[in-house]
Amino acid sequence: DSGVTQTPKHLITATGQRVTLRCSPRSGDLSVYWYQQSLDQGLQFLIQYYNGEERAKGNILERFSAQQFPDLHSELNLSSLELGDSALYFCASSVGWSSGNTIYFGEGSWLTVV
Amino acid sequence: GQQVMQIPQYQHVQEGEDFTTYCNSSTTLSNIQWYKQRPGGHPVFLIQLVKSGEVKKQKRLTFQFGEAKKNSSLHITATQTTDVGTYFCADSGGSNYKLTFGKGTLLTVNP
Numbered sequence: 584d585s586g587v588t589q590t591p592k593h594l595i596t597a598t599g600q601r602v603t604l605r606c607s608p609r610s611g612d613l614s615v616y617w618y619q620q621s622l623d624q625g626l627q628f629l630i631q632y633y634n635g636e637e638r639a640k641g642n643i644l645e646r647f648s649a650q651q652f653p654d655l656h657s658e659l660n661l662s663s664l665e666l667g668d669s670a671l672y673f674c675a676s677s678v679g680w681s682s683g684n685t686i687y688f689g690e691g692s693w694l695t696v697v
Numbered sequence: 698g699q700q701v702m703q704i705p706q707y708q709h710v711q712e713g714e715d716f717t718t719y720c721n722s723s724t725t726l727s728n729i730q731w732y733k734q735r736p737g738g739h740p741v742f743l744i745q746l747v748k749s750g751e752v753k754k755q756k757r758l759t760f761q762f763g764e765a766k767k768n769s770s771l772h773i774t775a776t777q778t779t780d781v782g783t784y785f786c787a788d789s790g791g792s793n794y795k796l797t798f799g800k801g802t803l804l805t806v807n808p
Binding site for chain 2 (some may be wrong): 585614616618623626627628631638639641671677680681682684685686687688689690691
């Protein structure tokens with residue numbers, strides 16, 4: 584158990600819909616990351632927040648947005664869903680924002696778009 | 698952007714055999730991290746290499762960072778069934794902690 588909690592674990596939704604994935608980081612971790620894992624693209628960095636502020640952005644689509652709240656939990660919002668958005672979405676956390684800090688991944692949220 | 702190539706894509710070994718996965722980049726890597734993901738699981742951090750030519754060991758696992766910081770390898774000696782999983786290398790992304798992952802090597806071990 585990494586200490587990073589993600590909900591829901593599984594989600595099936597239709598194209599065009601919107602979903603919210605939730606993440607609670609490890610106790611004491613200020614940095615939260617979102618990654619997408621799919622068969623064709625592999626593990627892709629989406630976005631990073633540190634203490635409520637966006638820190639770094641990766642290959643995140645405009646239809647996707649995220650935020651980190653004052654209690655440090657984070658949400659990833661996916662809208663106008665397409666079949667290709669079906670993937671495993673990981674949240675991860677670390678104490679700090681730089682590469683000297685170990686990143687801990689949650690168990691992921693499986694999203695299936697039908 | 699930074700691309701990290703990893704080979705082989707798959708490796709099947711008999712228990713007790715050695716295993717190596719390689720990570721390469723056409724550009725200099727910032728720091729290299731290695732992760733293991735068990736089937737159905739999530740990536741778990743194994744190690745980070747920072748210095749050119751660095752070698753680190755964790756029991757049966759040996760990690761190397763190339764002299765030019767353009768390649769890295771993970772070697773497992775005498776594989777066990779518990780080693781099964783996908784091993785990923787990742788470039789740590791310099792000043793921003795944006796991991797760029799290789800596609801991973803799926804290791805299966807025949808008991």
